[in-house]
Amino acid sequence: MPPTLASLVHHSALKLTVRAGEEHLDTQVRWAHASELADPVPYMEGGELLLITALKLEAEDPVAMRRYVKRLVEAGVIGLGFAVGVHYDDVPQALLGAAADEGLPVLGVPRRTPFIAITKAVSAAIAADQYRSVTAGFAAQRELTRQAVAAGPDGLLGALAGQVDGWAALYDAAGAVVAAAPEWAARRAARIIPDVERLHGRAAPASLVVSGAEDRIELHSIGTGRRPRTALAVGTGTALGTAERYAVHSAIALLTLTTERSRALQSAEQRLGAAVLRMLLAGEPGHARAVAGDLYGGLLDAPFRLLIAEAGSNGRTHHDAQAGTADPAADPRTTLADVVESAAARAGETVLVVPDGGGDDRLVLLFADGGAAAAACARYAEALDAERTPGEKPVTGSALGVQWSGDDLVVGLSAPAGPIAAASAYKQAEQALSVARRRGRTLVEHEELASGSVVPLLADDAVRAFADGTLRALHEHDATGRGDLVASLRAWLSRHGQWDAAAADLGVHRHTLRYRMRRVEEILGRSLDDPDTRMELWLALKVTAAATV
Secondary structure, eight states, rough: OOOBHHHHEEEEEEEEEEEEEEGGGGGOOOOEEOOOOOOOHHHHOOSSEEOOOOOOTEEEEOOHHHHHHHHHTTTTOOOOEEEEEESSSSHHHHHHHHHHHHTEEEEEEOTTEEEEEHHHHHHHHHHHHHHHHHHHHHHHHHHHHHHHHHHHHHHHHHHHHHHHTEEEEEOTTSSSSEEEETTTTHHHHHHHHHHHHHTSSSSSOOOOEEEOSSEEEEEEEEEEESSSSSSEEEEEEEOOOHHHHHHHHHHHHHHHHOOOOOOHHHHHHHHHHHHOOOOOOOOTTHHHHHHHHHHHHGGGSSSSEEEEEEEOSSOOHHHHHHTTOGGGGGGGHHHHHHHHHHHHHHOOEEEEEEETTTTTTEEEEEEEEEEEHHHHHHHHHHHHHHTOOOTOOOEEEOOSSOOEGGGHHHHEEEOOBOOGHHHHHHHHHHHHHHHHHTTTOEEEEHHHHHHHHHGGGGGGGHOOOOOHHHHHHHHHHHTTTSHHHHHHHHHHHTTTOOOOHHHHTTOOOHHHHHHHHHHHHHHHTTTTOHHHHHHHHHHHHHHHHHHOO
16 A cells, blocks of 8 residues: 555654644555645645655744645645744644644654655655556566466456456457456447447547446457457456556557467468459369468358448559558558457357458458348448438548448348359449449449349439430420320330230320320431330330439
């Protein structure tokens, strides 16, 4: 324990006596300092026991003493040590009265006790307390290391919770609680996920202090990169002491070692993943499986999905990263990979992530069909789409606290496939990616294209311009009030050229409809007997109709 006024009073060699402020003797002493200045406050830092002989004080003047004591208390002085039998035979009543009014303890120092003895006693007690804290910190470090080796992060968190007499929790890159100790702490840790997301938005290393209704919580980023991969929460009833602080710092270092792979290992895994992907796309699933080994082999034993992600029109590109013009933490593709990998890790699934696969600005992922990674990807895309507002590009926050416009991420997802059909899955993902970009959506699955209409795929400025140009002459004719050629053409085409059915739909005689179709041919200069002409006109009508909806 650090020294207090009470511990100094009980120090048998000092022989100090309490003359005022008995109720405040449990105050911690940061230092003991002797000063005979009439105003020593400019030289105080707070927490000192001030030792005086009152050589230059009007110690018997009540007004002067009230002013003197009040100034000391305001400066943070926690007690007075008065030398008895030096200039005064006893502590003057004016000083004692002022000290009692301000609640400032006064200790009588006998003549045979030099001030330096008190200073040495305080210094020795502080050094002993620091030694105990350091020793306890090293013991905690050894115990935390033993638990980390024997039981991994779960064992480490349990040991840390015991060391700080509180609780501890570990979060993944997506902000989800992955471990907590004791078990009841998981619910409490889940309440501060928004604060964890805020922490993830800061460059590592970063920390936050959250004051909750039940305890004091510290959040620390875990990781060596600019962007934290995980976070540690430590909840205690009071602020951490020196020994507890050593334990927390040791836990941060150990968690970094146990949860962060070395950059060399990450680079090797990426190269291996890229090689596996290249072999799959080259139609060599056997070789791909052999290279994948235990790391990715399980992923190739079941149907998987292939995903291609690109930065949108407002997104940061790979070239930006190389040029150093943008923060990697702000790349939405990186965040998508974090979300998918975190979900897969919690579910025990394997994910293959290949940056820049198939293009400088692309990210390719392979994950199990119907698994936790696929579900996390879908939820993430839905969350981004939900925050979009027509005509605006709102700033949205990810589960990691990183912010960007939703238009900055475009994702195409293949249908379920196996290793032998990987090349087809890649083409499907590219097609879905193209549609997602045109539709202004974050994610499009290839299965949507196969089951939907071809018309939405034509929602392109060039196609709309073609449709408008093709039908412009007919719209100009109808605007003069000389007939309804556009509606007549639509009815005739929808009835596959059946005159009676189309005329009935329009409520006109079939001869009137025949006249109108001749006028269409005259105005367009094209024959309606040509199937290509009928196809182009029908698509033009569908595109213009869709644009007006």
